[in-house]
Amino acid sequence: MAKSLVIVESPAKAKTIKKYLGKDYEVLASYGHVRDLLPKEGAVDPEHDFAMKYQLIEKNEKHIDAIIKSLKKADNLYLATDPDREGEAIAWHLYEILKDRDVLNDKHVGRVAFNEITKSAVNDAVSHPRELSDDLIHAQLARRALDYLVGFNLSPLLWKKIRRGLSAGRVQSPALRLIVEREIEIENFKPKEYWSMDAEVEQDKQAFTAKLTYLQGKKVSQFTINNEKKAKEAEQTLSGAANGKLTVHKVEKKQRKRNPAAPFTTSTVQQEASRKLGFTARKTMSVAQQLYEGIDLGGETVGLITYMRTDSVNLADEALTEIRQFIQDKYGADNLPKEPRQFKTKSKNAQEAHEAIRPTSVLHEPAQIKKHLSKDQFRLYELIWKRTVACQMIHATMDTVAVDLAAGSPDNLFRANGSTVVKPGFMALYLESEDDSKKDKDDKDRILPPMKEGDVVELLKILPEQHFTEPPPRYSEASLVKALEEYGIGRPSTYASIISTLQQREYVEMDKKRFIPTDVGRIVNKFLTEHFPQYVDYEFTAHMEDDLDAIARGEKDWVPMMKDFWKPFHELVEEKDKSVDRKDVTHEQIDEKCPKCGGSLAIRLGRRGRFIGCNNYPECDYTRNVNEDANAEPEVIEGRKCPDCESDLIIRHGRYGKFIGCSGYPDCRYIEPLEKPxxxxxxxxxxxxxxxxxxxxxxxxxxxxxxxxxxxxxxxxxxxxxxxxxxxxxxxxxxxxxxxxxxxxxxxxxxxxxxxxxxxxxxxxxx
Incomplete structure (x- = not known):
């Protein structure tokens, strides 16, 4: 008979931990959250210090029954949920349910937290239980109450003022604003013309290019040459001055160092898995959860990585010792720095777990355990393993050279850059990817031929090239996660759910792995930014996260913070409910008359997006697509007639897109799809x-x-x-x-x- 009962969230985690603890322990899973707020208004009561009304999650009732049954036979209860605020809240909910069911009696209850699922870490944690943290619990209660109150007050307002089924959220709304504002920025972008002027040069039968940096004594900026006339004048000036030769004016040689990136946090692993593996944020967290909870390595179940919801870039001392020994044995002592590398956390409120995401043991090399992993598990584990090992390797050493080449005189200078890797260091194992990286025209990684001041090199040709500035790119998952982190919107553990919510609500769509706001998303964002600007403001959202962090640290009380938020927010919702007219939100007037009745037209929101319609509806039913020209003649299908009435067939526009219809409509209603399946x-x-x-x-x-x-x-x-x-x-x-x-x-x-x-x-x- 088990003397102790240990509760974790997932059955996979329970299975792994059971093997570590032995026969005196029973390990059961709660299967995530066990209770939640009532799914109706009034579950959070602002009049009574934001008291909350909970209900048991129906699908988990049987798991609670199993826990109660097992607890009756045990002397000790260990709540071993995840080591973050969410895990602390689950442990507290479990404790409250068991207390209400009167099954705790005189049993010893301890809170157990471990950052990695290894035998030593689990046994050590069970040997040193602590009490539940009121500060962490209050921070999570405040977060849940905030999200509930914002959702249950703003969402019904969106239903009234825009259409049914919409929702607004404390963190999803600022995230939507990011995507919409980027799209507007792209649409309003006006390209500017500029010209680059490169010289194609040859020295010792090796060709390379150099970029113009000085023209007639003046430094060349991006828009110094901004039209074809100036480009031709510059080309003639340089060709005449050079006369087929360039003189080496100056040679600068330097040695630079490149340091490795810090080990992964939740945010950076989501970004890098998106760039390198094509994973969504949700998929990254799902696969990481599997690696954390335990993989069967041929008879032994082992948690392969530490806890994956973390802001920290710290590594435990024992992990550093093992990693450094591994590097020395595997890659040689010359690839090991004298002291372990220490990294600073960029997040000012780093919390959750106290370590970066790392392998629980660097000795579990990816290639050796590949056969025990699924394809996605292997790819993500290999990424985490390489990043962790690389962060403790020696820097990469690069020799760089910059050569200034004069055309006639030092008033006209071209510059060529090159570099060589002297010692790859960590780069031999891992190199971090970048978002939206563009090809470097200086080509700094190329090798230049040996040159010294006074050398004369052959000028093959001047290469003027026209360019236009480009708008900022749309957000990818990686760049959106990065922006959310920089603005302090949400927490790394919530990024995946933020993105999923925006897609599920059809506020955004994905095109070539980039986010594009839908018509509904634009209107929701416009309504919120116009009428609730302070609540979708990036600084307000970040400040709210700061307050929640202060509560978690025990520096603030959660009830006064909630009161400061609730009163002005509630008053604003009530005022907007009375003052905002639905047509002002969903109708955008345009300076055009209805061709059917002479009334005014507006861009309106329909079930399938925005369209242009008559304001005299339903008396007048004139509509057309937003991008359709009102004066354009209908496009006639050449060589075909309506099979029903012999009239011309034309391309028509309907609520589901373009189709072929009879020009005799409404007398003839013949239609067919525009494209054959x-x-x-x-x-x-x-x-x-x-x-x-x-x-x-x-x-x-x-x-x-x-x-x-x-x-x-x-x-x-x-x-x-x-x-x-x-x-x-x-x-x-x-x-x-x-x-x-x-x-x-x-x-x-x-x-x-x-x-x-x-x-x-x-x-x-x-x-």
């Missing part, structure tokens, strides 16, 4: 007569159905494959991709569970 070449497995066609549903979602519809109504959501199921013999398989399992061949028959992992071309390229 793509034939997949796979025979329908049900009727065996038609082929499976790729179609688009009204919702915009792609599906595949038999070309003989409506005679044959067979359809599937996933791409058909011309392969029979090896398990049940069904004539067709489908290709299914999910975030959790990747891409698989699956049988579309519900009663058959056949699946087979496959690698897509994109995954192969990433690999």
């Amino acid at each position: 793509e034939n997949t070449g796979v025979q329908c497995p049900e009727c065996k007569q038609g082929s499976m066609l790729k179609r688009k549903a009204r919702s915009g979602k792609i599906f595949f159905s038999c070309e003989r519809y409506p005679d044959c109504k067979y359809a599937v959501w996933n791409q058909p494959l011309n392969e029979a199921c090896p398990q049940c013999g069904w004539p067709m398989l489908t290709l299914k991709t999910t975030k959790r399992r990747g891409t698989e061949k699956v049988c579309p028959q519900k009663e058959c569970n056949y699946s087979e992992q496959v690698e897509t071309e994109e995954e192969a390229e990433q690999e």
Whole structure:
């Protein structure tokens, strides 16, 4: 009979810890949060110090029952949830439920926290339990109450003033503002012309290019040469002065050092996994959770990385000792600095766990344990392992050279830059990626031929090239996470859920892995920034995070902080509910008259996005797409007539996009799709007569159905494959991709569970 009961969040974690603690301990999982606020208004009561009303999460009731049953046989209870605020809150909720059920009695209750799931760390933590932290609990209560009050007051207002089903959040709204403001910046961007002037040069039969830095005694900036006329004049001046030769005016040689990046935090691992592996923030955290909770390495279950929700870049002393010994043994003592590297946390309120994300043991080399890991687990573990080892290796040493080349006189100078890696150091193992990096025209990594002052080199040609400035790029997941961290919006552990919420609410879309705001997202952001500017302000959001951190440190009381927030916020919501007219939010008046009735037109928000409509609706039903020219003649389909009435067929615009329709509408209502569905070449497995066609549903979602519809109504959501199921013999398989399992061949028959992992071309390229 177990003397002690240990509670963790997940069954995988429970399984691993049970093996470490032995027969005197029972380890059960709560399966995450066990209770939450009532899902209706009034769950947080501002009139009574923000008292909260909770209910048990229905799906976890059976797990609570199992915990109670086991606890009755135990002497000690250890709450071993994650070592952060969220974990502390889960432990507190568990404690409160068990206290209410009157099953604690005289049992000893301890809070256990460990940063890594290894035998020594777990046993040490259980040997030194502590009490629940009121400060951490209050910080989490305040965060939950804030999010609840903002959501339950702003969201209904959005329903009234824009449309049903929308939501606003304390951190999601500033994140949406970032994306919308970047899009507006791109749309308003006006390109400026500029010209670069490079010289193609040869020395000792080695060609290289040099960039113009001085022209007739004046330093050349980006817009010194800003049109073709100036470019031609500069080319003539330089060609005449050089006369086919350039003289080496100055040679500068330096040696520079490049230091490795700090070990991973939650934010940086999400950014780097996005850049290097193509992972979403949610996928990164999901795979990291698996590595943290434990992997079976051939009979032994081991947590491979430390806790993955952290702002810290610190490494434990025992980890540093092991890493340094490993570097010395594996890469040689000359790749080991004299002292361990120490990194400073950029976040001013670094909290959560007290270590960076690192391997629990650097001796678990990725190549050696690859066979025990899934493809995604291996790729992320290898990234974390390399970054951790590299951060404790010696710096990279580079020899750089800058050569100034004069055309006739030192008044006209070109500069060539080059460098060579003398000692790669950490770069031999790992190099950090950058967002939106552009090709460096100076090409500093090239090797230049030997040159000294006074040498004369051959000028092959002058290369003037026209350029235009470019707008800032749209946010990728990596750059958005970086911006959220820089502005102090949310916490690293919430970035993945922020991004998911924006996508689920259809406030943003992804195009080429970049965020684009939808029409709904723009209008929601416009409403919030105009009427609630202080609550979507970046500084306000960051200040709120500072207050929550101060509560977690015991420096502030959470109830007065909530009161300071609630009164002005609630008054503003009530005032806007009365004063803001829905049409002012969803209608944008334009200087144009309705061609049908002469009334005024406005850009309005419909179910499928923005459109131009008459303000006299419903008396006048005139509408058109926002980008459609009102005076443009309809596009006639050449060589075809309506099969019903012989009138011209034209391209028309509807709520679901463009289609072919009869010009005789409304007398003739003939329509057909603009584009014929793509034939997949796979025979329908049900009727065996038609082929499976790729179609688009009204919702915009792609599906595949038999070309003989409506005679044959067979359809599937996933791409058909011309392969029979090896398990049940069904004539067709489908290709299914999910975030959790990747891409698989699956049988579309519900009663058959056949699946087979496959690698897509994109995954192969990433690999």
